[in-house]
Amino acid sequence: MRNKHAELVRSLSDRELRINLLLTQVILLSLSFILGIILFKDISAFFALFRPNDINIFIIGGGAGIAVILFDLFLMKIVPESWQDDGGVNARIFGRLSYPMIFVVAIAVAFSEEILFRGMIQTQTGLMWASIIFAAVHYRYLFNWFLFLNITVLSFFIGYIFEVTENLLVTIFAHFLIDFILGIIVKKQAEKQAKELEQQ
Numbered sequence: 048m049r050n051k052h053a054e055l056v057r058s059l060s061d062r063e064l065r066i067n068l069l070l071t072q073v074i075l076l077s078l079s080f081i082l083g084i085i086l087f088k089d090i091s092a093f094f095a096l097f098r099p100n101d102i103n104i105f106i107i108g109g110g111a112g113i114a115v116i117l118f119d120l121f122l123m124k125i126v127p128e129s130w131q132d133d134g135g136v137n138a139r140i141f142g143r144l145s146y147p148m149i150f151v152v153a154i155a156v157a158f159s160e161e162i163l164f165r166g167m168i169q170t171q172t173g174l175m176w177a178s179i180i181f182a183a184v185h186y187r188y189l190f191n192w193f194l195f196l197n198i199t200v201l202s203f204f205i206g207y208i209f210e211v212t213e214n215l216l217v218t219i220f221a222h223f224l225i226d227f228i229l230g231i232i233v234k235k236q237a238e239k240q241a242k243e244l245e246q247q
Contacts, residue, residue, distance in 0.1 A: 061143050068140060068152065075159040082167040096166050096215045108217040111208055112224030115201065119229060122197075130193040141230040142237030149230040157222035164202075165209045165218050174210055178202040201225075 059067070087093045123131065141149055160181070169177035181202040188194040209218045 061139065064136070064139055065144075069155075072155050072159040075163045079159070079163045079167050082163075086167060086171055093166070096170070096213070098214045099216060101212070101214050101216065103212050103214060104216045104220050107208060107212055108220035109224060111204070112221040112228075115204070115221070115225050116228050119225075120232075126193065130191065132191060133187050133194055134190075136187055137230075137233050138237060141233040144230070144234065146231065146234070149234060150227060153223050153227035153230055156226055157219050161205075161215055161219045161222055165206065166215050169206055169209060174203065174206045178206045181206075 083090075083093055140152070144152065164177050164181045164184075168180060178199065179202075182195065182199040183189070185198050188198045205218050205221060208221060209215070212218075
């Protein structure tokens with residue numbers, strides 16, 4: 048199954064991979080919209096999950112995002128590369144995007160995923176189910192025990208932040224920071240590898 052997934056990823060062009068990523072976010076937002084109609088008594092109940100004047104957006108959301116990034120960088124140093132192999136998806140996506148597009152992708156992913164998994168699922172089923180579903184949806188990580196463990200722990204961590212703050216903007220900001228900064232790191236690594244190949 049893992050080999051088939053890796054072959055599928057390799058068979059996609061960069062454009063097709065980006066379109067798949069975009070379509071995934073559209074599907075998640077559409078699902079959130081449908082669930083929102085069913086689960087929330089009115090639109091004000093949903094918008095109550097967003098508190099833009101909350102200082103915790105930057106203190107807790109920003110602090111959590113930076114902590115996750117530093118921990119991931121630490122793991123990258125000590126963990127074998129094979130444990131970090133997601134089939135080359137992150138390298139293909141972020142390595143070939145411009146910096147402004149990494150920003151846009153990070154915002155889109157953070158927004159759509161947090162609305163669905165925290166705003167819709169966690170508010171109705173609780174932290175455990177939201178975190179498990181979040182981890183399972185990241186399909187490519189299912190074939191690598193280390194990445195699956197990593198994404199599961201991250202999901203519980205972000206879910207716990209939502210439990211504490213009850214503000215989706217806190218988790219959206221944390222999620223955005225993680226994706227944006229790690230996306231830049233992936234791009235920098237890709238640029239470095241490209242230069243090394245040119246010099247050989």
